[in-house]
Amino acid sequence: MTVSGLxxxxxxxxxxxxxxxxxxxxxLLVTLVGGAALSLWWIDFNLYLASLGxxxxxxxxxxxxxxxxxxxxxxxxSAWSDRIGRRLVMVAGTLASIVAVIGMILxxxxxxxxxxxxxxxxxxMAFQVVGVPYMSEHSEPGHRSELFAxxxxxxxxxxxxAAALGGVVARTIADGLGFLPDxxxxxxxxxxxxxxxxxxxxxxxxxxxxxxxxxxxxxxxxAAGEPAAFRTIxxxxxxxxxxxxxxxxxxxxxxxxxxxxxxxxxAGQVIPFLNLFVQTKFGLDLAALNGVFAVTSIGTMLAILxxxxxxxxxxxxxxxxxxxxxxxxFLIVLGFSPVLWMVIxxxxxxxxxxxxxxxxxxxxxxxxxxxxERATLAAAMSLMWSIGWVIAGAYYSVVHAALGFDAGYMVNxxxxxxxxxxxxxxxxxxxxxxxxxxxxxxxxxxxxxxxx
Numbered sequence: 001m002t003v004s005g006l007x008x009x010x011x012x013x014x015x016x017x018x019x020x021x022x023x024x025x026x027x028l029l030v031t032l033v034g035g036a037a038l039s040l041w042w043i044d045f046n047l048y049l050a051s052l053g054x055x056x057x058x059x060x061x062x063x064x065x066x067x068x069x070x071x072x073x074x075x076x077x078s079a080w081s082d083r084i085g086r087r088l089v090m091v092a093g094t095l096a097s098i099v100a101v102i103g104m105i106l107x108x109x110x111x112x113x114x115x116x117x118x119x120x121x122x123x124x125m126a127f128q129v130v131g132v133p134y135m136s137e138h139s140e141p142g143h144r145s146e147l148f149a150x151x152x153x154x155x156x157x158x159x160x161x162a163a164a165l166g167g168v169v170a171r172t173i174a175d176g177l178g179f180l181p182d183x184x185x186x187x188x189x190x191x192x193x194x195x196x197x198x199x200x201x202x203x204x205x206x207x208x209x210x211x212x213x214x215x216x217x218x219x220x221x222x223a224a225g226e227p228a229a230f231r232t233i234x235x236x237x238x239x240x241x242x243x244x245x246x247x248x249x250x251x252x253x254x255x256x257x258x259x260x261x262x263x264x265x266x267a268g269q270v271i272p273f274l275n276l277f278v279q280t281k282f283g284l285d286l287a288a289l290n291g292v293f294a295v296t297s298i299g300t301m302l303a304i305l306x307x308x309x310x311x312x313x314x315x316x317x318x319x320x321x322x323x324x325x326x327x328x329x330f331l332i333v334l335g336f337s338p339v340l341w342m343v344i345x346x347x348x349x350x351x352x353x354x355x356x357x358x359x360x361x362x363x364x365x366x367x368x369x370x371x372x373e374r375a376t377l378a379a380a381m382s383l384m385w386s387i388g389w390v391i392a393g394a395y396y397s398v399v400h401a402a403l404g405f406d407a408g409y410m411v412n413x414x415x416x417x418x419x420x421x422x423x424x425x426x427x428x429x430x431x432x433x434x435x436x437x438x439x440x441x442x443x444x445x446x447x448x449x450x451x452x
Contacts (some may be wrong), residue, residue: 013399016277019144020143020147021138021140022025022137022209023208024135024138024139024147025130025136026204026207026208027134027135027138027151027208028150028154030090030201030205030206030208030299031099031131031151031154031155031158032154032158032198032202033093033200033201034127034197034198034201034205035155035158036158036161036197037097037101037155037193037194037197037198037201038124039158039195040190040193040194040197041120043436044187044190045117046059046063047182047187048104048184048188048190048191049062049113049193050179051182051183051184051186051187052108052184053241054110058110059190062113062117064109065114066117066118066120066121066123067121067386067390068111068118068119068121069117069119069121069122069125069385070121070124070125070382071383071387072122072126072127072424073121073122073125073126073129074128074129074230074379074380074382074383074386075376075379075380075383076127076379077089077093077122077125077126077129077130077375077379078375078376078379079375079376081129081130081133081375082375082376084212085210085211085212086130086133086134086137086375087134087208087209087210088209088212088214089129089130089203090126090127090130090131090134090205091127091202091205091206092123092126092210093122093123093124093125093126093127093130094123094126094127094198094201094202094205095214096119096120096122096123096126096372097119097120097123097124097198097200098195098198098199099116099119099201100116100117100119100120100123101116101191101194101198102195102333103119103197104114104116104117104191105191105192105195106162108184113335120290125382127243127343128378128382129375129378129379129382130364130375130378131151131378132148132366132374132378132381133366133371133374133375133377133378134211135147135151135363135366136363136366136367136374136376137211137371139383141367142364143306144367145311145312145336145359145360145363146308147318147362148359148360148361148362149304149305149308149356149359149360150305151359152304152355152358152359153301153304153343156300156301156304156355157301159173173189200449208221212418216317220268226388233323247373247376248369248370248372248373249369252368252369253339253369253373253377253380256365256368256377256381257380257381257384257428258383258423258424258425259422259424260381260384260388261384261385261387261388262388262389262419262420262422262423262426263388263420263423264386264388264389264392265388265389265391265392265395265419266392266415266416266417266418266419266423267354267388267389267392267402267416268388268389268390268392268393268396268413269392269393269395269396269399269412269413269416270393270413270415270416273396273412274347277409277431278343278344278347280405281343282340282343283327300352300355300356301353302352303323303352303353303355303356304355304358304359306356308360310322311360313436316360316361316363316364317361317364317431317432317434318432319357319360320357320360320361320364320427321424321427321428323353323354323356323357324353324354324357324420324424325424326353326422326429327350327353327354328417328420328421328424329420330346330347330349330353331346331351331413331416331417331420332413332417333345333352334346334347334350334413335409335410335412335414335416335417336410336413362381364431364434365377365381367376369433384444395415396412397407399411399412403431
């Protein structure tokens with residue numbers, strides 16, 4: 001690359017993140033405030049339950065109720081969004097989350113909190129299922145990768161900021177009011193923050209354009225460039241009329257879902273326990289451990305933002321294969337190196353590479369199916385991820401009960417390396433010819449009429 005090319009590179013990078021549609025920009029605001037609320041939930045909800053005097057078993061049951069409700073809501077939410085539009089589903093999901101949080105502020109009853117946790121899980125699943133197809137339907141093909149990447153990066157950024165500010169502000173207010181530092185009232189302040197953030201998210205969702213099918217039918221607003229131009233395997237349309245779900249190419253769905261299931265099984269039996277692995281193996285204190293994971297999160301955010309540039313050069317799916325394949329050697333170092341700084345570096349790089357490909361693959365996957373199938377695919381992807389983590393958690397427990405810490409983690413890391421390798425190979429084998437040409441934002445057509 002020439003010197004002038006190097007000088008223009010930052011400008012080209014910034015230009016790629018301009019030109020989003022108005023509804024896409026509004027959805028990013030929804031992600032910002034909603035992601036902050038969700039971050040506070042994941043960080044502090046179990047601590048709130050513990051402050052109420054719930055034991056580990058009861059906390060686990062409540063967490064399981066939320067997970068089961070999320071999984072159960074996936075396909076109904078998909079079908080519902082096809083009938084009444086993505087926006088109304090997001091409104092309903094946000095309202096459900098607000099009701100759940102307010103209810104938890106008002107009652108300490110275990111059964112009521114279990115029901116409210118399930119309601120919150122179902123409301124959160126509405127965003128997971130609907131958000132991906134919504135972004136596809138409100139973006140041009142040439143800017144879709146950047147939109148997905150920016151949305152994912154914003155989610156990561158809110159995790160860091162919400163974790164840092166939420167606890168500090170809540171603790172300051174609690175001290176001023178004379179609450180116990182780890183008492184229920186301190187955590188209820190955080191729940192109030194969550195409710196306020198969700199209300200702000202509801203305001204932004206209500207500002208999104210009406211996308212009910214009855215409204216869109218008159219305009220036939222199909223997003224540009226869909227379905228993607230690649231070798232399609234024809235099969236008869238498969239419809240589950242009872243649930244309103246349609247899959248027009250079962251083989252394509254299977255190929256999009258299976259690698260993700262393998263990755264989720266591999267990730268689920270290592271990633272949630274990395275903090276325990278690093279702390280136990282190297283004896284880090286809490287402050288040092290939090291610092292390690294903060295650095296990892298920042299690196300991940302930067303990698304996500306740069307991934308569309310790689311995708312533009314090599315193609316979206318090939319860029320995903322590239323970063324996932326490159327992460328595998330770092331998994332080996334992470335799992336088996338006895339040197340702390342090498343483990344920290346490997347963890348930061350691996351996390352950045354694997355997560356950088358996620359939004360790009362989501363954008364790619366949405367382009368492989370018709371608009372009518374997008375919510376179904378998004379629901380299936382979320383469900384496969386949840387199933388993978390359930391399998392992985394059970395596998396982790398059995399392995400460590402039988403082998404102990406050192407041998408158990410050796411088996412865990414060997415498992416994740418094998419599953420990631422197989423999944424990456426399947427992506428290459430099935431989709432290596434999926435993008436015969438690359439779409440540049442400057443040359444992307446403004447619209448392209450496609451019939452379902």
